[in-house]
Amino acid sequence: MQPINLTQNGNGFEQLANQTDQNLQHCYQCGKCTAGCPVAFTMDVAPNQIVRMLQLGLLNETFQTETIWLCASCSTCSTRCPKGFDLAKLMDNLRQLACEQGINPGGRGKKVSLFNRLFLDALKKYGRAYEMGLMVRYNVNLMNPFKDALVGLTLFSRGKLKIGPHRIKGTKEMIRIMENIKRLEGDKV
Structure with missing residues (x-):
C-alpha cells in the first residue's frame, strides 16, 4: 500500500479538504470537541488529537487509530467547536478514505x-x-x-x-x- 502524502499539495490532504469542505488549519486545539464527546473515554486518541495528527501530515498513522471507527458521528464536537469545524464529518470522511485505501480497521x-x-x-x-x-x-x-x-x-x-x-x-x-x-x-x- 502506498502511503498517502498529507502535505499541503498532497492528494490525501486535498481530498480530505474537498470532501469535508473545511480547512484543517482552522482548528487551534482548544479541546472542546474532546471535552464534549460522549465516547471519548473509549478512544485511543482524543478527537482533537486526530485533527492535530492530520495537521502534522500523519494521515496513515490516523488510519491506525481506533478513534475514527469508534466515533458515533453524533456531531456534539461539531456543535461545540468555536470555529465551526465539522469534526464529525471529518471522521466520516476518514473512515471512507481508509476503506478506499483498503485499510481495514483493527481492534x-x-x-x-x-x-x-x-x-x-x-x-x-x-x-x-x-x-x-x-x-x-x-x-x-x-x-x-x-x-x-x-x-x-x-x-x-x-x-x-x-x-x-x-x-x-x-x-x-x-x-x-x-x-x-x-x-x-x-x-x-
Missing part, C-alpha cells in the same frame, strides 16, 4: 465496522433492523455464536424479540434509496 474498530455493515445489509433486505438476525450474524462473524443467547432468550420470552424478520411495506423504496446512496458515493456503501 474495536473492526467490530464497529462489522456491525455497521451487517446493519446496512438488514436495512437493504428488510427495510428495517432485524435485531435477532443482526445479533446472530454479528456473533457468528466474531466466532462467538452463543454470546448473547441468554439475553435473547429472555427478550424472546417477554415478547420483546421476534425470531423472524418483519418487512416494512416500503422495502422496495428503501432498496432504491440505498442504491441511490451507493451510486452517489461511488460504491463506498
